[in-house]
Amino acid sequence: MLGLASLSGWLALASSHHARLLPQICSVPAGSGFDLRTVEDALSINTAAGLVLSWLAMLLAMMPLLLSQPVMHLWRRSLARRRGWAIAAFLAVYSLVWMLAGPVLLALAVMLRMVGQGSEALAITLAGLIALAWRTCPAQQICLNRCHVLPRLSPFSFAADRDCLGFGFRTGMWCVGACWPLMLLPLAADTLHLPLMAVVTLLALKDRVAPTRAPGWLKLS
């Protein structure tokens, strides 16, 4: 199911122009300086709804495979009649956290393109350096470790809803903490948007399945 969800996200991105609005808004003409007017111009050609859909398509393509552990936890530890609701509640809050992170990441990606004077290669390089720096930082490992935490799920009524929503919120927060620099890579790219999304998805999956370990500096692996 999670694989199918991811596939649908990839198909949407591959087949729909609207699903790729995000890399377009980040595109700054080559040679442009840091000028907010270029962002305003870009925003003017993309509706807010289009941007939301584009970001959702990215999340749908990239995130489901990272969620097999919590979704399995919700399935196994919920009453049969509550399983669907428990997973839906978790996914709704988890997605909401990423939706709120979206504008911040988008702004950062635009800044990278501006600093790079519109050069896609330079913007990607800068994003890569940020991602690399974050990987050497204990904070990323703390976030990754926390992504593995599987909380108690109450079986009945309000307590069960509260636990599923809280689980979605915490997983979303730690997931954003672990992955935000990686997400800058495809956002900073235009022509390489989809290939970089694929690379980042694999990297995030590798991080997600890697054993938890003590947070520390300079562990590039």
Add this chain to the structure above:
Amino acid sequence: MTRTRKEIWGLGEAWNDTVLWYARGVDALQKRPFTDRTSWRYLAAMHGFDEEIWRAFDYLPAGENGPPESDLLSRQCQHQTWYFLPWHRGYLAAFEAIVRDAVVKLGGPQDWAMPYWNYSDTKNPRARELPLAFAADKLPDRSPNPLKVSRRYGTDGEGTVVIRDDDALLQQAMLEPGFPGDASGGTPGFGGPETPFSHYGWMFDPPNPSGVLEDFPHNLIHGAIGGFRRGGNPNAWQDNGLMSMPDTAALDPIFWIHHCNIDRLWEVWLRRDPLHKNTTERAWLDGPVDRIFQVPRPDGTLANYTARQMLKTEDIDYIYENVSDPLGGETRLAARFRNLGLAVPARAAGRTMEETMARAAELIGANAALVRLEGRSIVTQVTMSEAGATNLAASFSASRSLAAGAPPKEPDRVFLNLENIRGANDGVIFDVYVGVPAGADPKNHPDRRAGAVALFGVSKASRAQHGHGGNGLVKVMEITHVIDSLHAGQAVDLRNLNVQFVPRQELLPSDAISIDRVSVYRQGQ
């Protein structure tokens, strides 16, 4: 040459030839440097290694380094996985070959084989006592005894090891019909749930339970032998016995004798019922794909192995002296139907077991809040969902309302799940009772005893930076027999079930032992 592994108490006097040569072989291995892959310490580190603990316990002196994290030979032990049995078989066989090589070089017999300790032998009243040679101060020639270790605190915290009768019971393991299980809340299977390479569990999946044999009696025996030091701080690994922790267990020479018996019990299980079979899934036979199993040969070269190569002991050049059925042909289904007052046509037994195994488990109830284990008795109440209680009751009704001549239908099997047990004390053992009335002494209700839980490996499983991601251990205990008894008696409200934990030693708040959730699952109908 096929060698025969024999029962240690049946070998006669404490220092019989087999045990004496084992001691000499262990001594030879202990004198080898850590860097030698056939050394005592290196072989123990293959099971588990923690530099901090090894240094504190003087197994790694200052100036000497242990194996690096990148060493794929160390830190291999497989727990909470279907690889538990095949990995330990290969590991034990490699150890035996290395000890034998040392024994032969010392002038010992070419056919030397590991002894096993059958603590479940009901015919020998001393079977549950630690074999005498392991507690002796000296060898017969008055030299120090390498089989004795000071960090073996046993059942009294002072070094006396006497396994409790009910910790050595084999019913749970021997009556379990299927080899693989899963982590869905139902049976984890005789051999354990499907996982990839699982050193201290696999962290990407929710925490997996141990297979039935791994919990009963393997983990209980580890905890009963290792224990923790009386008067020490039970909340600190410094006071745990070697056998209580996976990272130090193989440093105790009794470890190998214990595991020899666990390996034998795999053979016993396979032979006692034609329906008992290893899984034929290629993922098990040829796995794991994410990291290979590797052991040293006596000459220091390396050998790889898979479960497929561990299926027949004869292929690894050994057999067991005794693989007879300790339960006299009893089957789980027959025992259950007898308890329920139902007749069991033999032809139906196998089909019903397979049906049971094929069904996923379903949560039917849980307690209201996290449980902290403090004191000498802790009670929590599991509330069943209306649908869960109704479906469970319906499965009992269905088993009784079949038309004459119809094959019998087994009611649901029922499992108690202790989810995410966290703590700092690997030596803790507690008994679990279900359905004991409030205020009653559980010891007066032996039919309500679900079993015992040993927290072997809990401290590392509770730390976020280690394998389990801090989610602790999950224990699955079959409570079908208790539910059957309660159902037959109809004296207890099955919609609200007391679950009582009775620690073998008083647990202090500082032990920080907690259980996230106590839940009940049904599996079958």
